[in-house]
Structures are given as structure tokens and as C-alpha cells.
Amino acid sequence: MRRLLLAAGLAAALAPAAAEAQSRTRLTVYTALENEQLAPFKAAAERAVPGIEIVWVRDSTGVITARLLAERENPRADVVWGLSVFSLLQMEALDMLEPYTPAGAEALRPNFRSPRSPMTWTGMDAFVSAICFNRTIAAQRNLPRPSTWADLLNPAFRNQVAMPNPASSGTGFLTIAGWIGTMGEERAWDFMGRLHENIQVYTHSGSAPCNNAARGEYAVGISFDMRAVALRNQGAPIDIIVPTDGVGYDLEATAILRGTRNLDSARRLVDFTVTREAHELYGRYYALLGRTDVQPTVQNYPAEFAERLVSADFTAVATQRERILRSWTERFDGRSAPRN
Amino acid sequence: MSGTATLRLRMAPDMRLARIALWLAAALFAAALVAPMAMLLVRAAQDQAGAFVGLANVAAYAGTPALASSVWNSVWTSALSTAIVVPLAFAYAYALARACIPLKGLFRAAMLIPILAPTLLPALAMITLFGNQGLFRPWLPEGFSVYGPWGIVAAQVFANFPHAAIILSVALATADARLYEAATVLRASRLRIFLTVTLPGAAYGLVSAAVVAFTLAITDFGIPKVVGGNFNVLATDVYKQVVGQQNFNMGAVVGLVLLVPAVVGFFLERWAGRQRAATLSGRAVAYVPAPRPARDLPLFLLALAVALVLVGIVGVAAWSSLVAFWPWNLSLTLANYDFARFDANGWGSVVTSVQMALLAALLGTPVVFTLAYLLERGPARGALGTALRLAVTMPLAIPGLVLGLAYILFFNHPANPLGVLYGTLAILVLNSIVHFYTVAHLAATAAIRQLDPEFEAVGASLKVPLWHTFARVTVPISLPAVLEVAVYLFVNAMTTVSAVIFLYGPATKTASVAVVHMDEAGQQSAAAAMACVILAITAAAKLLQIAAGGAVERATQRWRRR
Secondary structure (H helix, E strand, O other): OHHHHHHHHHHHHHHHHHHOOOOOEEEEEEEOOOHHHHHHHHHHHHHHOOOEEEEEEEOOHHHHHHHHHHOOOOOOOOEEEEEEHHHHHHHHHOOOEEOOOOOOHHHEOHHHEOOOOOOOOEEEEEEEEEEEEEHHHHHHHOOOOOOOOHHHHOHHHOOOEEEEOOOOOHHHHHHHHHHHHHHOHHHHHHHHHHHHOOEEEEEOOOOHHHHHHHOOOOOEEEEEHHHHHHHHHHOOOEEEEOOOOOEOEEEEEEEEEOOOOOHHHHHHHHHHHOOHHHHHHHOOOOOEEOEOOOOOOOOOOOOOHHHHEOOOOHHHHHHHHHHHHHHHHHHHOOOOOOOO | OHHHHHHHHHOHHHHHHHHHHHHHHHHHHHHHHHHHHHHHHHHHHEOOOOOEOOOHHHHHHHOOHHHHHHHHHHHHHHHHHHHHHHHHHHHHHHHHHHOOOOOHHHHHHHHOHHHHOOOHHHHHHHHHHHOOOOOOHHHOOOOOOOOOHHHHHHHHHHHHHHHHHHHHHHHHHOOEHHHHHHHHHOOOOHHHHHHHHHHHHHHHHHHHHHHHHHHHHHHOOHHHHHHOOOOOOHHHHHHHHHHHOOOHHHHHHHHHHHHHHHHHHHHHHHHHHHHOOOOEOOOOOEOOOOOOHHHHHHHHHHHHHHHHHHHHHHHHHHHHHHEEEOOOEEEEOOHHHOHHHOOOOOOHHHHHHHHHHHHHHHHHHHHHHHHHHHHHHOOOOHHHHHHHHHHHHHHHHOOHHHHHHHHHHHHOOOOOHHHHHOOOHHHHHHHHHHHOHHHHHHHHHHHHHOEOOHHHHHHHHOOOOHHHHHHHHHHHHOHHHHHHHHHHHHHHHHHOOOOHHHOOOOOOOOHHHHHHHHHHOOOHHHHHHHHHHHHHHHHHHHHHHHHHHHHHHHHHOHHHOO
16 A cells, blocks of 8 residues: 555656647746736747746745855756846856847947856846835824935834845845945945844845834835836735935846756847847836836836936946945844843 | 674675665765855855955855854854744654553644644744734734744744654654653652653753754755845855856855754764663663653643644634735635736646655655664674764755756766756755755654664574564554654655755746745745645645554554563
């Protein structure tokens, strides 16, 4: 009986693998895209690039980046589609990316593509740090609506703000990199020191501050725009504020893994990711796209927010990361026992 | 002692077979635990580019000012939660085993509740109850925050209760009634009987339970991640290094630090093991408690209170899975169970989880039980035995994400022939068995230790091979414990997240990982719904075990009664 069950279990485990050994090339695509984006992206890509089948491995940015780096000796992914450019730069530094300039990549904004030739990565869309502001809680506690980062220094926000711990979360790092980019490093540390007085909690996840602001756990959650828009569209009583005094941004980007056994198919998929059609897809979720000739259709985005982006030299920021995080950790991490 | 020694001389062929089995177990642990961990831990002495740097990482880590506070925070919260959970679990297990209280079956099921669901569920329930918008918020003191040490300790008491309770239940399950009769005849007071008969009989279980509760508390990162707030502990330090900064070298250093309590625990257990005496000799008569209201009523009330809290927390989660959008729209809906709306895999991940958990239980249980038996009653002296005893204690101390990362490095290495397992269900099964090995082993060991070695001695003098004694005496007597181990592995494989999140492939995403993903995407109700589905499956397995256990007990345990 036990053996029978075992055989049944093993057969069930192996069946999908056997059934899919067919003529289409399976491309394993690692991604940090949101779950709801996976099905439409897969359908569109498979329609546009005949002969490929996309199988996703999706997780949060930190986990998927850790997996990619840990698998470095023997990469399992063919393509990365939809991962922070900072992660791709880490991989580039370790020579993990296959250089390839996708057909039509010159149509992308200059800061949305790798400066190398041939390119190692191409950008899809930008996401920025944003404030999730709970209107209901704010009304209960008489909190003013902030429109700049500086507004968050108001003592009224004492213990009302959550932000991601930059040592745990890419979103957290993106946020402080933006502050350093706009204010210069010295003023940024001063700003963070004063903001620290108002922080209730530094979370380990980049989406947690916004998720929890949406639930009313905090009045203000510092997070990223896409998360905020998705929550608002679900009906959460939050406003999405992209501060007018400059925000850090990150790109979702695409690359081919060096050592892929399906280089030809991988190239054709990456060609698709820079097309108009693909960007129309990105524009359903993001407001700032790599191509200027596609109008984003996403709802509830603040108008003209593209002007608030801090010009970022991704490579320079990436090389400074370790030092900035060490400094942040020394100043703030664990120095924040709950003020009861 | 001398019985086993002469045994080995006389029963050479079966002892040789047992020896081979031990070597096989050693090979399994070498491939599934030691080699992966070694591949990760050498990174502690390398820089990011892979060059050897000796102790530089350790020195850099030791130089971080936050380290001392993380160590202290980890130690005191873990010690406090252990100090709460062990006496509580002991009282609960005592009520079940040594008192006459009604509803024992239900209490036995309720005790398991915290491990029947992914840890995210109690963490979410804590926030639902005690968070800033929590249902109990109006009654909490002004300025109280669940985010911090109190949240961590409370959630860990909840999460680790079943582990301690399982071990103590097994330790208290059987007792020799003759000892109690003798003590009563000698007019020993009840307190004296408790202190000189009951406690020594359960001493090994108590030490095991304390070691397990402490180690689980100190290595768990799921709870401090969600309710820890700004309170840094070692496990969140690992998370920051590995997931936050992808610095595996520093992650390996912190992982090494976390192994310290396990090593200490290993020696504590060996010490406790030496103090033990077999409690159930071949002539033993099962102890059956007689009703005594002065003891039964308080214990019943205590068990009831604990069970109600455990059930209540699940009730809160079940309710929140039906809520349209907490806390703004509290109308009830089943829409959160339509998982395809939230996750590309929909209900498919539940099927994957069940397959994986069944395989882990079916393959893991025979390994766990046979090895535990061989280590107790087989030819397991010398270096091999010691190495294996150490190996089975280790998994408890390894944070899941460290183990997951180690598995990638080892199984994905281009030169590793076992690489075919990578990305398949098989690696998830193997990982789950190894990850949860320690407690399963302790439960099996506790059951075997209650059996008098006389059984083997009698078997030996009747010239019956060891495996006959094992198959025809030990396993039937211990069937309840065997079932317990199987269900323990099944349940944990259903709920585990930390290791498998690095190992699942495109076709093998598990339901527990889906819970995390939905929570990250802000779909709290859907996450609670998926957690409740997992809970329903694991609870069904547990109830099945209780029903089967009743049948088994009637069939195999009648000899213990008079």
C-alpha cells in the first residue's frame, strides 16, 4: 500500500514535466513582476514570439535576486524580465548577463538602457518611492496631508510613519538613494535623523508600509507607487503622494542570462520586451515607460510625476550601496526601541 | 549497557546489517545536510568575489555595534518564550496524560493548531487582534505596541507550544503504574511522587522541549519579520544580509552564530540522555489515572483556556478570510477563496503542497523511526553514532532560508550529479524532511526510550534478529508515535515557507509560498483564505491520525492495560 501510494505520488510529481516535453522552446523567466501581470505578459509574449513557452519563477525582488546570485555557477533562468535594475547591475558586475542589443532598443529613453554596447539590460518602466497616506486615519488624528518629504518632519506625524528598512528592502534603499540624490548626502542624513523621530517602525518588506497604511495600521507608509496604486484600486482609503521635492526611482528591466541554452529564443523574447506592444502592457500598470511613443493607461497615478524624478546614475548608486547601508544601519537600525 | 555489548557479539549478522543502515543514514545526512551547509559556511571565510579572506567577515560582523544588541535581544526573548512555553506545555500534556478530563481527543487536536497553519496566520491574527486597528485595541494601554519584543514573545509562545507539547506528551504518555503503586504504599505525598517519579520520568522530555523551544525561537525569522518592528534579532540579521543585500558571506557568518545554541543543546540533551532510565520495562504496567477532582478540575480549566486561545486565533483568521476588505468593508464573501484572481497558480499550489507533504511523510517517517531505533538500540557506538546524533540535532538550528540557500549552492552546482533533483518536487521533499528532522527524531526517540532494552535482550537470547524485534515489537508498540511523526512531517511540509521559497520551480510553487506572495501584494484576506485551506488539510490529517490512533491503540496497546 505504502509503495503504491509512493508510486502514485512520484508519478503525479513527474507527470507535468513529461507532458510539456513538446516542440515549443521553454524559456524559464525569473521575475519580480506582480502576480496579476504574469498571465497577460505570458499570453502577449507567446502570441508575438511563436515557438516559445514562458514558465515563470516569480518572487519578491530580494528573494529572486538572491536565487539568481546563488545559482550563478549554473544558471537556471534563461531570461530575467521585470526585475530591479539594481539587481541586474549586481549581476552585470559578476559577468552574469549575456550582452545583446534588442532590435528596436534605440527607441527607449537613454537612461532606460544599458550604456554598454552591446547592451546588457533594457528598461521597461520606472517605479518611484511614494507615500501611502490613509485619509480615514488622518481625519481621525487630524493629520495634514503631506505633499513633500519635508512635510513628514512635522511633529504631528510623530509615531505615525512606517518605512522599509533599507538594509532589508530594495524599496527602502531606493527611497534613501532618492533623498541623497536630491539633497546631497550631508543634508539627507540630517533629514533622515529628523524623520527618524516620527518613524513608528522600519519594516523588512518594501510593500508592508503601504499594505499596512491601507489597513490603517499607520497613517503614513513610505513605499513604491505601483503597490500604492494597486491597493487604492482595490478600494483602500489611501492617497498616493509622489512628493514634489524629488523622488528616487528604479527601473524594471530585462536581461538574458549568460549561459542560457536557449539563446536564440531568449533573444527573440527580449526583442519583444522593447516593442510598442509590450510597452502598452507595461502602461497598464506603470505611468513612466521606456518608450516615449506609448501612452500609459494606468489609473490613479499622480499627474506629471515624471518631472519629480531625481536624475539617477544607477551604476554610481549601486557602487555606493554598501557604504550607504552601513552608515544607515549605524545611525538608525535597532536604535529605535519603541517609544512607549 | 552490558546487554547490548553481548548482543553485538552474539548477533553479528543482523548487527552488520544495522551498521550498514547507519552508514546509509550517514550518507543521506552527508548529501542532504552536511555538504550543502559546508558549501554555504565556507562562504563565511570568503569575500563577495569568492577569494579567501579568513576571519575578516567574522571580524567585520563582530565589529558591528548592532551585533551585541541583536545577540542579547535574541537570547532574552527566546529564553522568556521558552520559560513560558515549557511549563505551559507540560501542564497541558500532563492534563492529557495523567488526569481524568473529558474531551481529550479535542484537546489533543487543539494543541496542534499553531503548527497546522503557516506562521503568517498567527502573525496576521496578532495584528488583527492587537495591532493599531486591532479588535482589542481599545482595552490596551495607551502607547502599547504589538510591534516589538512583546509581540515576538507572544507569537513565539503560540508558535512553539505544539512542538513542546508533542515532545512532552510523548514523554508523559506512558508510565509504569507499579512505581506509583509502590510510592503510594510507601505513603509518599503527592508532591513527593510528582517530584521523584513523574518529573524524573519526563526529565529527558523536558530538556528536549526546552532545547527545541529555545532553538526554534532563536532561529525563526518569520515572526520578528512581521511583528518585530524595530527590534533586531539574529534571525532578522540573516534576513537582511541574504534577502536584503544578497550578501551570502555575511549571511553565512550570522548563520554560524545561530548554530551555537544548537551545539549547546546537543550536549545538554546528551547529558539528559545519560540521566535517563527506561521508564517502561518489559514487566511494566500502564499507568491509568484515577479520577481525582482536586487535580482534574484545575487541569481541565487550564487545558480549556489554552485550547480556547488556540482555537480563537484560528477563528479570527478564518473570519478575516471571509471579510471583503479588512478593516474597511467587513461584509462577508467567499471571493477570497477564488485564488486564481490573486495568484497565477490558483488552487494548483494546494495540489503541489499536498503531493510534497505526502511524499515527505511517507518517505521521511520510516527513515526517522528506523534511524532513531538504531541510534538507541543498534550498534551506534563510536564516531559514527556520535556524528549521526549531532547531525540529527542540527536541522533545528538552521534557519530555513540558510538551508534553502545552502541547497541552491550544493544541488545546483554544475559538478553535482544530484543536480537533476534541482527545481523538482523531489528537492522540496528532501528539504522538508531534513528541515523538520530534529523534532520528528526527538519524538521517535522519546517513544523508543520508554521501551525497556530488555525487549532486545530477550529477542537476542531467543536468537531473533534485531530487525524482527524492531518490526514485531518496537514498531507495533510505538505505532502511535510513528503516526505522530508522519503527521508532524506532513503538517510542516504543508506550512513551511522559509526554505522552499528558494527552491520551488516553475511547476512546484507551494500553497504556503502563495500565502506569502498574496500577503506581500496586500491581499490580506486572500492570504488568510489560503492559510485556512492549508489549515483545513492539515487539521484533516491530524483528525485522521487521532481516529487511526484510536484504532491502533485498541489493536496494539491493550497489553499495557490490566
